[in-house]
Amino acid sequence: MSAKEWPLWEVFIRSKNGLHHRHAGSVHAADAQMALENARDIYTRRQEGISLWVVPSKEIVASSPEDKEAFFEPAVDKIYRHPTFYVLPDEVNNM
Amino acid sequence: MKNWDSLNLFHHYVLQIADNTLILGQQLCEWCGHGPILEQDIALSNIALDLLGQSRLYYQYLSESTGGKFKEDDFLMYRDARKYRNSLLVEMPNGNWGTTITRQFLFDQFHILLLQKLSESSDQRLAEIAVKSIKEVKYHQRFSAEWVIRLGDGTQESHSIMQESVDELYKYSCDFFVSTEADQYTASNGICASPIEVEQLYYTNVNSILQEATLKIPEIKKPIYSGKKGYHTEKLGYILAELQYMENMYPNCEW
Numbered sequence: 001m002s003a004k005e006w007p008l009w010e011v012f013i014r015s016k017n018g019l020h021h022r023h024a025g026s027v028h029a030a031d032a033q034m035a036l037e038n039a040r041d042i043y044t045r046r047q048e049g050i051s052l053w054v055v056p057s058k059e060i061v062a063s064s065p066e067d068k069e070a071f072f073e074p075a076v077d078k079i080y081r082h083p084t085f086y087v088l089p090d091e092v093n094n095m
Numbered sequence: 096m097k098n099w100d101s102l103n104l105f106h107h108y109v110l111q112i113a114d115n116t117l118i119l120g121q122q123l124c125e126w127c128g129h130g131p132i133l134e135q136d137i138a139l140s141n142i143a144l145d146l147l148g149q150s151r152l153y154y155q156y157l158s159e160s161t162g163g164k165f166k167e168d169d170f171l172m173y174r175d176a177r178k179y180r181n182s183l184l185v186e187m188p189n190g191n192w193g194t195t196i197t198r199q200f201l202f203d204q205f206h207i208l209l210l211q212k213l214s215e216s217s218d219q220r221l222a223e224i225a226v227k228s229i230k231e232v233k234y235h236q237r238f239s240a241e242w243v244i245r246l247g248d249g250t251q252e253s254h255s256i257m258q259e260s261v262d263e264l265y266k267y268s269c270d271f272f273v274s275t276e277a278d279q280y281t282a283s284n285g286i287c288a289s290p291i292e293v294e295q296l297y298y299t300n301v302n303s304i305l306q307e308a309t310l311k312i313p314e315i316k317k318p319i320y321s322g323k324k325g326y327h328t329e330k331l332g333y334i335l336a337e338l339q340y341m342e343n344m345y346p347n348c349e350w
Contacts (some may be wrong), residue, residue: 029134035137037237038135038138042134045137
């Protein structure tokens with residue numbers, strides 16, 4: 001393996017029409033075209049998808065672990081934000 | 096002992112195609128675990144498996160069309176080099192990454208043209224195999240051509256390695272277009288156009304990609320022998336020794 005690593009790319013796969021692209025993993029590649037092909041070769045060998053996105057990992061802006069409390073904990077005790085207080089008609093399944 | 100002389104010209108024609116994909120697939124498998132990076136390692140293994148899978152379709156068809164006298168494995172395991180009909184290019188050693196890519200590129204550009212002709216074959220089974228294979232080979236073709244351009248038009252070092260590979264391998268592409276008795280038979284019976292019909296297009300395509308890759312196109316010096324006629328380099332012997340040794344040691348073994 002080369003000492004000079006190629007940049008990292010995040011891979012997203014749409015498994016079938018109507019579903020979202022979901023994060024599948026990452027690949028190394030020298031450019032976008034190669035990233036797409038590497039993603040195809042590594043992540044779609046077993047019919048995992050019908051569409052691929054690749055995004056340079058460095059372009060992803062992530063929340064920082066230190067912000068965890070301020071970002072996410074306030075939601076813990078606000079159960080009224082979940083739509084669990086409505087009575088759904090029987091025809092609506094799997095909400 | 097199998098009576099290989101009982102094979103007819105049609106069988107030889109199919110072997111010319113099947114042996115190409117088998118030998119190249121077998122050689123590419125050697126890269127498994129040794130690719131320059133993980134991603135390319137897997138990419139080459141994918142291509143290897145595509146090619147081996149395609150070979151099997153041809154050998155299975157051959158087995159059926161000989162009325163089961165020859166089994167699929169017989170074609171792989173019990174023919175010696177002189178009976179193999181692959182073109183010389185595919186038996187050239189893997190060398191470095193540049194050599195492997197160049198060999199792949201020179202083959203893929205031919206393979207796609209051949210399959211396009213074959214997909215119009217009056218032999219329905221061959222046409223079906225071709226249609227199925229084209230989907231895979233379109234990707235191989237794209238993969239190898241991009242790498243040729245990337246490395247040829249890359250750094251000074253990658254350029255010179257690629258130029259060496261092209262200088263070494265280019266001449267073996269001539270063997271694709273050697274017209275054998277089997278080619279003449281299938282062409283004159285409307286089974287499939289002779290490979291000679293795609294020769295000009297092949298060199299137009301190959302040369303334009305080599306130019307884009309800033310690589311010099313070598314002069315063609317035709318090899319004096321032809322793998323398609325069963326005259327091989329000594330390299331094929333080593334490949335077959337490895338391919339066949341298990342079956343030779345333990346005939347009909349299963350696991």
